[in-house]
Amino acid sequence: MLIQINTDKNIEGHERMESYFSGILQNALKKYEDKITRLEVHLGDENSNKGGDGDKRCMIEARVAGLKPVGVVHHADTIEKAVSGATDRIKHALEHTFGKLNAH
Template structure:
């Protein structure tokens, strides 16, 4: 499972940030590891320099083996909260997708 982390020009993307979120993804999605080829994480600050509530965005694009990509988005006041919300949505979506696949 390859993990790629992208940030917009308003978010400083450094190695520590990438390591932290990569580790969290690997732990959080460990049970799906053999069913996922790649995960792309997109972080953004929708208002840039201006302050606003829930202006941080995290988009997870998950590419399961032999299936269409699954995309989830979460907005929050911090990157960590946006990431955790998106990760939670991704787990639910993957669980549902793979359970439906088992049923057929």
């Protein structure tokens, strides 16, 4: 499973940050790593340097072999909370997607 992390111009993308978030995603989605070909993570700060509640955004799109991409978005006060919330959401979305496939 390839994990690609992209940031907007308001978020500095450091190698340490990318490896940290990649580790979180790999651990959370280990159950599906053979089914997911790529994860695209987009991090952004929607208010730039103005601040505000819930202005950090994390969008995760999972490219699943043989299926349409599954995507989620989570907003929070910090990038860490946004990634954590989006990770929970993508995990739930994938459980739902694969659960529907197993039911058929």
